[in-house]
Amino acid sequence: MTDSASFSERHGYHGADVEITTREDAPEEVRAAVLMLGYAAGMGPSGMRDTVCEVLLKRPDPNNWSPGNIENEVHRLIDDAPWYKVYDIAERIHAEIAREDYTGTKQAEYARRLTQFFREHGVGWQMEEGRIVFRGSEAFTLATRDAVATMQQAGSPTAANEVHEALKDISRRPSADVTGAIQHAMAALECVAREVDGSTDTLGQIIKRLTIPQPLDGALHRLWGFASEQGRHIQEGREPSFEEAELVVTVASAVSVYLLRQATPAGSR
Structure with a gap:
């Protein structure tokens, strides 16, 4: 100063x-x-x-x-x-x-x-x-920042790049690319889930095998269903709202951090 x-x-x-x-x-x-x-x-x-x-x-x-x-x-x-x-x-x-x-x-x-x-x-x-x-809510900022850092530390550059792309899409001016943000956020989560699960299955197939306590696993499955419908198969006249996109990016980032930390021994974090 x-x-x-x-x-x-x-x-x-x-x-x-x-x-x-x-x-x-x-x-x-x-x-x-x-x-x-x-x-x-x-x-x-x-x-x-x-x-x-x-x-x-x-x-x-x-x-x-x-x-x-x-x-x-x-x-x-x-x-x-x-x-x-x-x-x-x-x-x-x-x-x-x-x-x-x-x-x-x-x-x-x-x-x-x-x-x-x-x-x-x-x-x-x-x-x-x-x-x-x-600039999102405090929860959004913390979740995305921690996600990128944790993914890079865990050797998951593809997932980290997907989060970066989600942030770029939601930052676009004059109109945010909300569907792009949802797609990239869920792609990041899917990358992490595949790495943790050791498979190439889709996120929807992997969720039931992840170490996520009930009923949070059910909530994650619903999030995946929402993202699949709104981010990939947009209904005519039903584009996701900005707030919905921000929520998906926040939750997907937070869950990715949780999975990576669960898969990483405490002593090596």
């Missing part, structure tokens, strides 16, 4: 995570935060206008040349932008910050503060490595 850190940053105070209520939208406060954090990172009005205009493919107003008028123009541009373009602008600002970031810290600070803002305002996105990606 630098000497210029604020009181709350120095002492570790921050607002609690708010329940996610904003996904396919960019409310006024989000639009303001994207710009204000860019200015705080050292971008000037002219550079900010160039960045915003490039993303929106708008011609800068040649009649605006003073800093105050340029800032007003930038605010009008982002206020009128489609919601998903606001997050494109955030990514571009992050990239542009590097041009004048001689300390090598401003990009990380922009990403950290923007993500913290999202958490405190119930926005279901976060910035990772300069990209705006999906």
Whole structure:
């Protein structure tokens, strides 16, 4: 933490995570935060206008040349932008910050503060490595993070890659690929189940042989049935909801971690 850190940053105070209520939208406060954090990172009005205009493919107003008028123009541009373009602008600002970031810290600070803002305002996105990606519930985050780490440690790169693909699908903008997320999440679980079972059977056949206590084994079988119907054999007019996809990815990830840990001796974890 630098000497210029604020009181709350120095002492570790921050607002609690708010329940996610904003996904396919960019409310006024989000639009303001994207710009204000860019200015705080050292971008000037002219550079900010160039960045915003490039993303929106708008011609800068040649009649605006003073800093105050340029800032007003930038605010009008982002206020009128489609919601998903606001997050494109955030990514571009992050990239542009590097041009004048001689300390090598401003990009990380922009990403950290923007993500913290999202958490405190119930926005279901976060910035990772300069990209705006999906942010799920706390259970979703813990389950998917543990799944990837556990799969890699257990030597299951295919399953880990399937979880990565599920996260990419559920993060797609402007519309998440919910069926793709379900397919990849269940594919990851099937990979793990086959490895634990030592067979090439389908997940539906393997479930009854897994060391999952009743009645949780029945719940897993129903999850597999739901995923098979909604992820592979979509009924006309019955596309899975975003919340259903998030639930499947969360549960599939958590069960995968459980199976791998059950199959791994405690001393070797």
